[in-house]
Amino acid sequence: MPSLHESGLTNQALLNKIDKLRDLNVKSIALPQLVVVGDQSSGKSSVLESLTGFSFPHAPGLCTRYATQISCRREKIKQVTISIIPRPNVDPDIETRLRAFRKSVIDLSNDALAKIIQEANQVMGIRMDANDTSPGLQTFSEDILKIEITGPEEQHLTVIDVPGIFYNPQPPLTTENDKIMVRNLVQTYMEESRTIILAILPANADIATQEILTMAEKADSDGVRTMGVLTKPDLVLEDASREVVKDLVLGRGKKLRLGYFIVKNRGADDQNSTLDDRIEEEKVFFSDPKWREIALAGKCGIGALKARLSELLMDLTKKELPNVKADVVRKLEESKRSLNNIGPSRVEQAAQRMYLGNLVSSFEHVTRCALGGSYDSHLAFEQNPSLKLITNIQKMNERFANDFWEKGHKRDLSSSSDEEDGSLHTPAGEPPRLDLEKFPEISDIVECEDYECSEPDWYNHSSLMEHIDHVYQSNRGAELGTFSGSILAITFKDQSQKWKPLVLAHVSRSIGVVHDYISTLLNHICSDKQVRDQLWEIVIVDELRKRYARAMDHARFLLRIERDGMPSTYNHYFNAGVQKKRQARINKSLKSKAVGHTLKNGTYVEAVPTTSLSDTVVHKSNAEQVREDILDNLASYYKVSRKRFVDVICRQVIGHFLLEGEESPLKVLCSDLVHKLDTEQLEMIAGEDVHTKDHRAMLVSDIKNLEDAMKVLRGS
Known part of the structure; x- marks a missing residue:
């Protein structure tokens, strides 16, 4: 166990460290301290003189x-x-x-x-x-x-x-603004969490009306850091007033966790007495029976106050020193990170190109991770979930494909089909909305209205055949027992009329996601607003608009090819689908004509007379046969076309034009762009304004002071 002498040396060393830290004046680090506050007429100077000599x-x-x-x-x-x-x-x-x-x-x-x-x-x-x-x-x-x-x-x-x-205020020496400034300065000191507030209050005034206590309560609402020091007790002449003061000092009145002390000031006319003289006079004053109760409690006199304050300061220092160290380390890391973000001085062109080149490298690195789903490779993804680009796009593509399967057709043709498609798992939540207030620069490129696809119309079989017959009768040619390709084109275009708004809405939302990604990432990697704004306005935004427009144009091109041209496919699933539908229709008809069961090899099977077979195949009118053929061809071709078209939109428009192609908007910010900038553009984008220069100088100064603070804390 250390001796009292060793303990005193340790305490002295700790307090010396805090004093050295205070000399550095690192304003962002709150230090353990005693702050004396009060009105100009409260006796504050006299208390300080007695405490410090x-x-x-x-x-x-x-x-x-x-x-x-x-x-x-x-x-x-x-x-x-x-x-x-x-x-x-x-x-x-x-x-x-x-x-x-x-x-x-x-x-x-x-x-x-x-x-x-x-x-x-x-x-x-x-x-x-x-x-x-x-x-x-x-x-x-x-x-x-x-x-x-x-x-x-x-x-x-x-x-x-x-x-x-x-x-x-006493103009012109002090003004109303000075009065406000002093109040703000005092309040700032009082609000520091590691500050003990020594509130100086004249005992001969109504304590409840003292504004300095109101300010202390605002800064220290729980009253755990505030000590009241009552002055001028010799001016408390009435017994009732004296009892109020005694109640406060003895803890029977308005409570502060650190309590109240009372001291006697030197008189206004006393300019010659020594400190020892005043201490002796104070002892005599509080030995009076009127004050003896608080004297016995050890709550009066400058000696007791000084001892208590030394004890409080030491306890506070021991408690808070580890937290001060943690704050210095944290603030030093933050300052170094901020300085790294704004980069080195950018006066010369070479420094400006290097600065922009580093920005481009960071952008490309994060984007590679975002497209590859390597979210553990950069802190940006943890801080900004919207940067998880490929995840967000995949969810949107899945939702788009599912909407196409479930609701993309105008009429429900499932009654004529003998197979079921399986839908994709639709991601939970609503698809992202286009925020054109945030990004007005793309409002003339994308579809501004968010399309909500309705459920397909449902027809029973006879109503559906009536619709097919109407199309056929309105558009038939001289064909005999068959129909022209234009009939399938007309019915297909009618059946796929929701495709255009579905596709353009999906591509527009995807553009919004990519645009938000680029903006968010640029904000993350470039802390200098002036650089961001100039880079965005001078170089990036116009090129992005061109590339978004190219993606929208390609989507419209694919829509025209798929919906306006003559139906065409080399996929054998189309013919297989037609044959399956015809077979399903025959099987349904034959099932109703089964007349009994015949045991064959131990198994009962349904038997259909051969005469029924001829009735099933032969007894149909030309129009009925054509209508069935049109319906079978439409249902089979729509299925093949839908699958093909969804993949083409997702792979070409989204995958190639928006994400991975050479002309992708994600590749606007590249090294070639930096090399092509002329001298004027470089200066406008990467040249430093006064604010940036001042901010760098402030960070350099903060880092130096914080590093000096670390040396003090380590004892070096």
Whole structure:
């Protein structure tokens, strides 16, 4: 078990690490800290002076205009060192100038410190008074004034003092905007999850009306990080008011998890007493019987408060240090990833071409994985399921083929068929809808109305034959006992009239899926919006439109070939289908003429008289025979054509024109495109704007600070 001395050294090392991290001012990393907040008239400066031994100079224009970090640390040498921690992402030249400011003194006189702080204000560009009208000056700053107090008797404690809340601006020195800015600054510090809020409240005011407590409750709704410090108890003259204060301090009033302390400030006219004098005076004050109850509870006096704050800060540091390390690692990875996404500086043409070439390589790599279904090869598929392109297209093709089989025909001819087709498994859910509000650039290419295919009309056999007869009688020629090819063409075109809207809707949806894929992937691999927008508008979108139009044109071409031309097939299944239908019709007729059973080889079979056979074959009119032949040919040819046509649409229009062909829209973004860009196009697309340059500089600075933070955390 470590000794008290060893434990103290360990604690000192931990607190020193946090102080070093704070010097780096990595704003994205919340650090364990004590922040002192209060109104300008709350006694905040007096509390800080008693806690730290640092006496803020009382001179015009030197009120707190920025956050002040006051660190007390035990060292052999007694001195005060004042420096400036620059605000995050400040201009490098300004940062160098701010960090160069460093003053160390042993003389803690008011005059010497006032002079140093006045110099610090000038370096930070603080407007000192209403007559200071120099351009570029500001009333408040995001820089941090760092005050290090060392000495052999010091107890390690670091507190952050923020500007006091004020209510009445005093133009031109302070304005309404300054008032809002200070409130926002204070609220920001209070909302940090690793901050202990030290709310300074005058005991002689109504606690329930103190706005600083309202702000603390907003930042720390459960009250687990807030401690109330009551000041000016000597101004509480009424017994009833004193009892209210005592109830708060003793935990009998409005509760905060860290409770309330009470301290006595030095008087307004007391400018000469030492810290030891004030501590002794405070002990005497709280020894009065009126306050003895809280004195016995150890909840009063600057000594007890300082000991409690040191304990809280140490506990918070031990608890949060692993989380701080995790945050630094995470933020460092994010910053490096962001810097990698925007790439190196792109001032020269060679750098611009290389940057675009890397984008193209990433696009082609992810697209190969998307078409091959290798979704474990890139993080993009986990983050954006819409990038699983081949899966989404396959589902759409299956749904399309199934709709063709179930509903693509105008009339149900199944009563004339002796076989059943098996439908595909239809994917669950609705097919993707075209979002033309998101992609208006393709609205004149695709079919804008989403087609919903209706169920086929159902006819009984006699009604169906009447329809066939009507077509035949309206279009017959001089054929005898047969029919012309035009009759089959007319009936087929009528039967397939849903094909066009079905096909064009499917191809349009597929174009929408491919277009969304390209847009989503481009957003994923290119974080620079300016590059994305210029690349999209200058190069990509017009070429995509041409290729989508080519796919739609080919779909219309295939529709014309299949539906408008003379029916034709070399598939032997067509004739086999016709023969099967004729055989099925004969079998049905013969079955009704069976007259009995004859035992043959131990098996009973149906017997049909030979005379019935001749009746079945011969006793038909020419028109009846032709109608049956037309129906059989139509049903058989429709089946062969449907199967052929669905495959051709999926393989040629979707597979070739949209996905894998040389003219596929997925191959618009390629290395040839980058090589063909001229100097002006390169600059417009890949040249850096001011925002990108600033963003890169900020990331470089963040990465340096975060890497320095990792060195501090590792102890190197």
